[in-house]
Amino acid sequence: MNKTAVALLLSFGASSASADTSPELAKLGERAYSHFQCSWLSQVAGDHARAEKLLGVGYDYGRRYFVALEQGRISEDDLRLSGKAMIYTIGTMPSIDFRLGWMYSGAVDSAFDVSKMSDFDRDKAIAVAEYNKKGCGSL
Numbered sequence: 001m002n003k004t005a006v007a008l009l010l011s012f013g014a015s016s017a018s019a020d021t022s023p024e025l026a027k028l029g030e031r032a033y034s035h036f037q038c039s040w041l042s043q044v045a046g047d048h049a050r051a052e053k054l055l056g057v058g059y060d061y062g063r064r065y066f067v068a069l070e071q072g073r074i075s076e077d078d079l080r081l082s083g084k085a086m087i088y089t090i091g092t093m094p095s096i097d098f099r100l101g102w103m104y105s106g107a108v109d110s111a112f113d114v115s116k117m118s119d120f121d122r123d124k125a126i127a128v129a130e131y132n133k134k135g136c137g138s139l
Contacts, residue, residue, distance in 0.1 A: 025068040026078040029085025032062030032100075036107035038136030044127035054139060062103055066096045084110075 035058030042051035065082065068074050069089055079086055088103045111130060131137070 020073070022073060022075045022078040023081055025065065026074045026081035028061045028065040028068070029082030029088075032058045032065055033083065033085045033103060033107050034058075034134070034136075035061060035139055036104045037111045038131060038134060038139055040108045040111050041127045041131040041134070041136060044123055045131055046124060054136070057139070058104075058107075059100060062100045063096060066099050070096070 035054045039051045039054035039058055042048075042054060062085075065074075065085065066089075069079075074082075079089065082089075084106070085103060088099050088106070093099045093102070111127075111134075
């Protein structure tokens with residue numbers, strides 16, 4: 001392994017360690033929720049590659065969030081930092097994947113008012129506008 005690769009691995013390890021604090025772990029919930037919303041909006045807008053990428057990143061953030069929660073690595077005080085994702089911590093669920101599906105469904109429902117969905121062209125225009133308004137391009 002060359003020196004550059006070693007340096008990159010070491011810097012990755014250092015940067016990922018900072019995400020292990022309770023506040024950072026709590027924020028992963030809100031990041032997952034935002035990525036799920038933007039993934040769906042990208043899908044409706046026709047950017048399928050972007051939708052897939054956002055879905056994968058959201059899934060990763062959500063899994064890390066719920067695992068940390070189960071392990072007691074997110075304090076009660078910091079849980080409020082998880083924003084809309086906090087609702088998905090209530091109650092008993094059969095698995096983390098079940099919670100992630102529930103979160104994804106909630107994110108999709110809140111992405112924009114489903115009652116506006118009457119024809120595909122209008123849906124696509126709404127999705128593009130919401131995608132831009134929510135800052136999905138910067139994720």
